[in-house]
Amino acid sequence: MIIDIHGHYTTEPAAMHTFRDKQLAGLVDSARKPTTTDLGISDEQVLKSVEKQLAFQKARGSDLTVFSPRASGMAHHIGTEATSIEWTRLSNDIIHRICTLLPDNFIGVGQLPQHPGAAPKESIPELVRMVKELGFVGVNVNPDPSGGYWTGAPITDKSWYPLYEKMAELEVPGMIHVSSSCNPNFHATGAHYINADTTAFMQLIQGNLFNDFPTLKFVIPHGGGAVPYHWGRYRGLCLNMKKPPLVEYLMKNVYFDTCVYHLPGIELLTKVIPMDNILFASEMVGAVQGIDPETGFDYDDTKRYIDQVGTLSEANRYKIFEGNARDVYPLLDRELTRRGHARQTF
Amino acid sequence: MIIDIHGHYTTEPAAMHTFRDKQLAGLVDSARKPTTTDLGISDEQVLKSVEKQLAFQKARGSDLTVFSPRASGMAHHIGTEATSIEWTRLSNDIIHRICTLLPDNFIGVGQLPQHPGAAPKESIPELVRMVKELGFVGVNVNPDPSGGYWTGAPITDKSWYPLYEKMAELEVPGMIHVSSSCNPNFHATGAHYINADTTAFMQLIQGNLFNDFPTLKFVIPHGGGAVPYHWGRYRGLCLNMKKPPLVEYLMKNVYFDTCVYHLPGIELLTKVIPMDNILFASEMVGAVQGIDPETGFDYDDTKRYIDQVGTLSEANRYKIFEGNARDVYPLLDRELTRRGHARQTF
Numbered sequence: 001m002i003i004d005i006h007g008h009y010t011t012e013p014a015a016m017h018t019f020r021d022k023q024l025a026g027l028v029d030s031a032r033k034p035t036t037t038d039l040g041i042s043d044e045q046v047l048k049s050v051e052k053q054l055a056f057q058k059a060r061g062s063d064l065t066v067f068s069p070r071a072s073g074m075a076h077h078i079g080t081e082a083t084s085i086e087w088t089r090l091s092n093d094i095i096h097r098i099c100t101l102l103p104d105n106f107i108g109v110g111q112l113p114q115h116p117g118a119a120p121k122e123s124i125p126e127l128v129r130m131v132k133e134l135g136f137v138g139v140n141v142n143p144d145p146s147g148g149y150w151t152g153a154p155i156t157d158k159s160w161y162p163l164y165e166k167m168a169e170l171e172v173p174g175m176i177h178v179s180s181s182c183n184p185n186f187h188a189t190g191a192h193y194i195n196a197d198t199t200a201f202m203q204l205i206q207g208n209l210f211n212d213f214p215t216l217k218f219v220i221p222h223g224g225g226a227v228p229y230h231w232g233r234y235r236g237l238c239l240n241m242k243k244p245p246l247v248e249y250l251m252k253n254v255y256f257d258t259c260v261y262h263l264p265g266i267e268l269l270t271k272v273i274p275m276d277n278i279l280f281a282s283e284m285v286g287a288v289q290g291i292d293p294e295t296g297f298d299y300d301d302t303k304r305y306i307d308q309v310g311t312l313s314e315a316n317r318y319k320i321f322e323g324n325a326r327d328v329y330p331l332l333d334r335e336l337t338r339r340g341h342a343r344q345t346f
Numbered sequence: 347m348i349i350d351i352h353g354h355y356t357t358e359p360a361a362m363h364t365f366r367d368k369q370l371a372g373l374v375d376s377a378r379k380p381t382t383t384d385l386g387i388s389d390e391q392v393l394k395s396v397e398k399q400l401a402f403q404k405a406r407g408s409d410l411t412v413f414s415p416r417a418s419g420m421a422h423h424i425g426t427e428a429t430s431i432e433w434t435r436l437s438n439d440i441i442h443r444i445c446t447l448l449p450d451n452f453i454g455v456g457q458l459p460q461h462p463g464a465a466p467k468e469s470i471p472e473l474v475r476m477v478k479e480l481g482f483v484g485v486n487v488n489p490d491p492s493g494g495y496w497t498g499a500p501i502t503d504k505s506w507y508p509l510y511e512k513m514a515e516l517e518v519p520g521m522i523h524v525s526s527s528c529n530p531n532f533h534a535t536g537a538h539y540i541n542a543d544t545t546a547f548m549q550l551i552q553g554n555l556f557n558d559f560p561t562l563k564f565v566i567p568h569g570g571g572a573v574p575y576h577w578g579r580y581r582g583l584c585l586n587m588k589k590p591p592l593v594e595y596l597m598k599n600v601y602f603d604t605c606v607y608h609l610p611g612i613e614l615l616t617k618v619i620p621m622d623n624i625l626f627a628s629e630m631v632g633a634v635q636g637i638d639p640e641t642g643f644d645y646d647d648t649k650r651y652i653d654q655v656g657t658l659s660e661a662n663r664y665k666i667f668e669g670n671a672r673d674v675y676p677l678l679d680r681e682l683t684r685r686g687h688a689r690q691t692f
Contacts (some may be wrong), residue, residue, distance in 0.1 A: 226572030232608025236634035262578025288582035
């Protein structure tokens with residue numbers, strides 16, 4: 001089974017955008033507030049909206065996508081804490097509908113109703129709801145709800161602890177994922193996303209979070225930002241800071257996905273990062289669309305790159321495509337087991 | 347000849363720090379202002395302060411270091427525009443003394459007296475001074491003088507143009523290099539530096555700066571941040587944004603150094619980045635100090651990694667170690683020619 005652990009709902013029906021427009025317009029002119037959170041989207045419309053993802057799954061050979069709302073759509077810095085809560089519930093609910101209609105193709109991950117200045121613990125009710133009521137297996141955690149000004153506390157700060165306690169209790173890993181950038185210095189997918197990945201990893205080196213939360217797991221997307229390319233730098237900084245060796249220190253809790261859009265990058269990732277810490281993902285329908293003229297295939301068809309890494313054993317290929325995802329997302333593992341998908345052994 | 351294009355003066359005499367303390371204390375209590383900018387550092391003390399760099403050059407086999415003030419020491423966000431000007435002159439002056447005392451080992455690059463909110467053109471007088479009076483061959487340009495809050499304009503903004511006009515006229519390339527971070531989210535060498543490299547490159551994709559300045563050159567240090575690892579992402583974004591192919595669009599003006607502290611990273615760099623765009627550097631005495639237990643050698647002994655890349659031809663090795671530096675830094679090239687160092691041909 002090929003599990004793609006990083007897909008966003010970037011093909012949402014127009015009614016979602018119309019609602020969001022009205023919701024934000026309502027902050028300026030209350031007469032424009034949406035009158036209902038029932039968007040009137042039919043099951044047919046939901047199914048139609050993910051046709052592209054289903055076609056990509058089929059064409060590229062992946063089975064199940066761990067699916068969450070559009071990352072840039074979270075936009076925690078826009079509106080108020082109340083609009084963030086409302087928008088988050090609605091965004092998670094439609095993911096739930098997709099996963100209910102197409103359970104073999106999608107399993108849910110939710111966004112949190114974060115907001116600049118709001119304590120992370122304020123997101124706990126929605127975290128509980130998405131796991132207990134919507135059947136989600138993970139959660140996206142935004143390390144910078146300010147949208148590119150980084151005015152909040154590092155992810156190792158004690159203010160995050162109540163959220164982490166609940167995540168650990170519910171056995172859901174967090175994907176560290178920022179949203180759109182309102183800072184003109186940072187292009188969203190070309191700078192802010194990658195910077196956030198790098199920043200979060202370095203914060204985890206500086207802190208000692210997993211001493212306090214030994215079972216908490218974070219997935220750092222986009223191949224871990226700059227980290228694998230600078231693995232020597234991070235191993236050295238860890239040593240300079242009198243921490244244990246990097247792999248021993250962080251890599252029982254931190255995982256990287258394979259959203260790296262060329263073969264040499266994937267080769268580096270699989271060369272330097274331990275095999276237990278790499279999870280297959282494509283971010284499709286994603287940040288970079290279109291055919292790479294150098295290969296003739298889509299940039300985000302990441303399975304092709306992994307297939308081309310000749311040094312991977314069958315056991316390691318299985319880890320990347322399925323085994324590690326089932327280790328990192330215990331609720332996913334149990335659901336697959338319940339459905340009769342046994343794990344392979346080597 | 348082996349030219350290391352990225353060395354900072356991280357071993358400055360205590361008198362430099364004492365001056366800076368007094369200078370900043372003077373902002374709070376004018377009685378504490380330093381009474382003179384003559385630090386009373388003798389030539390012997392200057393020579394002693396760079397013994398470590400000289401020993402590393404000898405042990406590792408590099409000849410000439412393109413040397414600039416401590417990057418984190420620039421601290422443009424600290425103090426006032428006036429203290430930044432005073433501190434910058436003093437920091438550049440001591441680099442000039444080192445280069446005068448040891449011309450075979452060091453050639454100068456300067457910092458600018460940037461300050462949050464100050465227009466880049468305010469740095470022009472010091473730029474002219476460092477080139478015309480101090481004989482410097484390049485300049486460090488800080489894309490975020492706010493120290494990690496990114497409150498200024500992108501490097502493609504028109505406000506930077508007067509500075510670029512002067513750089514182009516003087517034929518000095520800029521190394522895009524931030525200073526220390528006052529944002530607790532960003533570790534300086536583990537996040538802020540790498541993020542700034544990535545951010546600057548993406549800004550250059552978004553803008554069209556080299557259409558206006560076809561001869562302007564930027565060196566992006568630390569191996570280009572996350573860029574080579576995500577080369578497919580950047581090629582794809584360039585295409586998505588209807589720009590020319592990435593290499594054609596930016597790589598006549600943008601260069602990456604080799605400050606990547608492990609062999610797999612250097613292998614990736616030399617595999618994906620054109621051979622004309624890679625400049626040897628070690629950042630020594632640098633961001634990451636100490637012996638890598640996996641190799642038994644210093645992390646920042648980057649020459650060893652390049653020596654181990656078996657696929658490099660002699661001509662390409664020459665480009666990385668000398669030729670590209672002489673192309674990117676024309677004043678360096680002319681000075682070396684004047685001293686009788688002819689360029690090799692292949």
